[in-house]
Amino acid sequence: MSLHPVQSILFASLLSLLLCCTGSSETSTNQTDVLLTPTVTYLVNHPSKLTPLTSLQSTNSKNAxxxxxxxxxxxxxxxxxxxxxxFWVRVKPFWMDQHPVTVAEFRAFVQAANYKTQAEIFGDGGTFDEATKEWTLTKGACWHHPQGPNQPAAPDNHPVTQVSWNDATAYATWAGKRLPTEMEWEHAARNARNTRSIYPFGNSLERNGKALANTWNGRFPDYNANTDGFKNTSPVGYFGKTPLGLADMTGNVWEWCANWKFNYADIANGLPQNGQERAMRGGSFLCEPGWCHGYRVSGRSFSTPKPR
Incomplete structure (x- = not known):
């Protein structure tokens, strides 16, 4: 689905940022395959066998x-x-932050770089009015007060919101990291072994009556039963991790990706080098299947790199 920028900036997070790995576990590339990025290759033919999964026990760090x-x-x-x-891709190994960038982590960047987000520069941000069931521009809404200055401040351990793609890229550059492409994000969400479940952890959002993700629990925008315990964002990692060890790959906040919007039918031509909208993955606390089942592993969304 494609979202209006006012809708997307509220719950588009800085997402899980990546550091590339110099692994060499890939097999050779056919001449007809297409190098999409230095780390991702489009495979024209179905691979005859999948690359064996390497051990994860000694390779994870505290934060990645x-x-x-x-x-x-x-x-x-x-x-x-x-x-x-x-379509099939071959992805080189990489490290991915365990969870979306938090408010506290983003604050460190803002203070160190004296950075102003685009929402702060424009003077307002998009918010959802539960009373009117409509989207509106709220004066003063930004990363530290995403619902507006008259509402509570964003908790330090929640994912940062009200950040544009340009803001996300600025943070990533400062942190010495980068945003993932959609293909890298989905490879990670499929646990680096091409699991085919609806979500990274299976085909249900509940286990033993307990929610496994922060999503809209009802019919949007009319009613939210709030059975997962959160009306808005939730602390990163609150709902556990995927089999690979990543948090919040399903719901909570949309996550920016590096690439421009593209049609899968055109993948053999390579990724576009420019466009109008950047990709987002993961869905959010405002998603429910009736209008937005974007928190599925394969779900996609798009928005402009800046709020306006």
């Missing part, structure tokens, strides 16, 4: 998870049109 290289089939046969046709 090692994502082994390998082959993943991107998309879903039963997904939306923008998730088709499915």
């Amino acid at each position: 998870i090692f994502v082994p290289g390998g082959e993943t089939e991107i998309g879903a046969a039963d997904g939306l049109d923008q998730e088709k046709p499915m």
Whole structure:
């Protein structure tokens, strides 16, 4: 689905930022395959075998998870049109932050770099008014008060919101990291072994009556039963981790990706070098299947790199 910028900036997070790995576990590339990025190759043919999964026990750090290289089939046969046709990629290994960038982490960047987000420069941010059930521009809404200056400040351990793609890229550059491409994000969400479940942890959002992700619990925008315990964002990692060790890959906040919006049918031509919208993955606390099932592994969304 494609969201209006006012809708997306509230719950688009800085997401899980990446550091590249210099692993060499990939097999050779056919001449007909297409190098999409230095770390991702489009495979024209179905791989005859998948790269064996490397051990993860000694490679994870306190803040990052090692994502082994390998082959993943991107998309879903039963997904939306923008998730088709499915295609195979080979991804080089990399490290991925365990969870989305928190408010506290972003504050350190703002203070060190004397940075102003685009929402702060514009003077307002997009928020959802539960009373009117409509989106509105709220004066003063920004990363530290995402619902507006008259509402509570964002908790330090929640994912930072009200950040544009340009803000996310600025943070990543400062941190010595980068945003992932959609293919890297989905490879990680499929646990680096091409798991085909709806979500990274299986096919249900509940286990033993307990929610496994922060999503909208009801019919948006009319009613939210709030059975997962959070009306807005939740602390990073609150709902546990994927089998690979990543948190908040399902719901909580949309996560910016590096690449421009593109059609899967055109993947053999390579990724576009410019466009109008950047990709987002992971869904948010405002998503429910009736209007936005974006928190599926294959789910996609897009928005402009800056709020306006």
